[in-house]
Amino acid sequence: SYVLTQPPSVSVAPGQTATITCGGNNIGGYSVHWYQQKAGQAPVLVVYDDSDRPSGIPERFSGSNSGNTATLTISRVEAGDEADYYCQVWDSSGDHVVFGGGTKLTVL
Amino acid sequence: QLQLQESGSGLVKPSQTLSLTCAVSGGSFTSGGSSWGWIRQPTGKGLEWIGYMYHRGTTHYNPSLKSRVTISGDRSKDQFSLNLSSVTAADTAVYYCARVVVVAGAHVYMDVWGKGTTVTVSS
Numbered sequence: 001s002y003v004l005t006q007p008p009s010v011s012v013a014p015g016q017t018a019t020i021t022c023g024g025n026n027i028g029g030y031s032v033h034w035y036q037q038k039a040g041q042a043p044v045l046v047v048y049d050d051s052d053r054p055s056g057i058p059e060r061f062s063g064s065n066s067g068n069t070a071t072l073t074i075s076r077v078e079a080g081d082e083a084d085y086y087c088q089v090w091d092s093s094g095d096h097v098v099f100g101g102g103t104k105l106t107v108l
Numbered sequence: 109q110l111q112l113q114e115s116g117s118g119l120v121k122p123s124q125t126l127s128l129t130c131a132v133s134g135g136s137f138t139s140g141g142s143s144w145g146w147i148r149q150p151t152g153k154g155l156e157w158i159g160y161m162y163h164r165g166t167t168h169y170n171p172s173l174k175s176r177v178t179i180s181g182d183r184s185k186d187q188f189s190l191n192l193s194s195v196t197a198a199d200t201a202v203y204y205c206a207r208v209v210v211v212a213g214a215h216v217y218m219d220v221w222g223k224g225t226t227v228t229v230s231s
Contacts, residue, residue, distance in 0.1 A: 033217035042221040090216035097157035
């Protein structure tokens with residue numbers, strides 16, 4: 001089964017840039033999607049298909065994907081960005097969705 | 109604006125069947141070739157995909173749950189359901205329903221989520 005690896009935690013000061021990685025074997029060949037989950041709330045899609053943003057998601061959220069690493073970048077981080085972030089792909093070999101373990105973003 | 113709302117039993121006894129329903133409002137269960145899915149999250153842990161169904165009935169399930177899971181839809185009521193049999197304490201979690209976007213078979217993601225419902229498995 002395909003495995004996605006995320007760092008458990010990332011910390012960043014307000015106004016700085018946060019980078020959250022998602023590692024997987026040849027993940028560049030997959031379409032990667034990212035979700036934000038604030039405490040006590042349902043997840044929200046923030047990036048889909050590697051780098052597209054749904055309507056209503058600020059331009060500060062961007063994504064990239066190449067080789068063995070996909071990256072979610074949050075520019076000009078705000079206190080309200082503090083949340084858990086999950087990456088996700090579709091594993092076509094097994095016909096199922098795979099989530100990364102999640103990364104807790106702390107805004108210092 | 110599409111909204112999803114989970115409902116069902118919040119307490120299930122071990123070995124019994126967990127049953128949840130997701131009501132679709134602000135849109136149609138059958139519109140645009142929509143697909144619908146379930147995801148769960150044990151307290152303090154990450155997201156676990158359960159499965160999804162295309163509105164015409166085709167299903168895809170998590171291999172680790174496949175033998176116990178059934179996802180089905182009711183077009184007349186604009187809702188879909190999850191049944192998980194032979195539950196144990198390990199099935200205790202918040203259960204989310206979601207609209208699943210499927211493009212060309214390999215672009216699969218969840219763009220609208222319900223608020224989630226807590227299910228506890230205990231005698």
